Amino acid sequence: MIARLKGTLLESTPLLVVLEAGGVGYEVHIPITTAEKLPNIGGECSLFIHCVYREDSATLYGFATREDRDFYRLLIEKVSGIGPKIGISMLSRMSTDLLRSAIASSDVALLSKCPGIGKKTAERLVIELKDKVRLVASATSAARDAPIATTEPSAFQDAVGSLMTLGYKAADADKLVRKAVSKLDSNATTEALLKEALK
Known part of the structure; x- marks a missing residue:
């Protein structure tokens, strides 16, 4: 099974990339939250991979961080009614941090x-994953590997919540804070994230 691919980014769209590794071009489906972190075409790229094998196909799904990949696996393996495509749609709409927070708070x-x-x-998501998202959060907090993941989850979530209070839609608030995280120090406070997000 393929767990990770590292190579040259040959093609890129918001939901699909072609990554050349070892002379082979791999077509990989990705969420928009991963597309936002990709290098330019021709740049070196590394993706954590989840493979879905069927009788007539093998499909690769790629993620910028191990945390995102593992959360995706929780979604599609533990909750009936959520398949690979819906899982990608969810992670395209909101970040792992926001989805985990929503599940933990039964939102x-x-x-x-x-x-x-x-x-x-x-409702099934909340019932099936509420306890598991807490376990995943504690197990991965020390080994996160993207700018968004190195910021304290509470600061990230507080900043998103503050923007929603100001009238932003959840997905828009989430996207603004993700961009702010990518520009700031990994120890950014809620206030710093808000200031950057509102520029």
């Missing part, structure tokens, strides 16, 4: 805003 309304997720599926 069914926010989860229902993800494409393909109705109220019943959102």
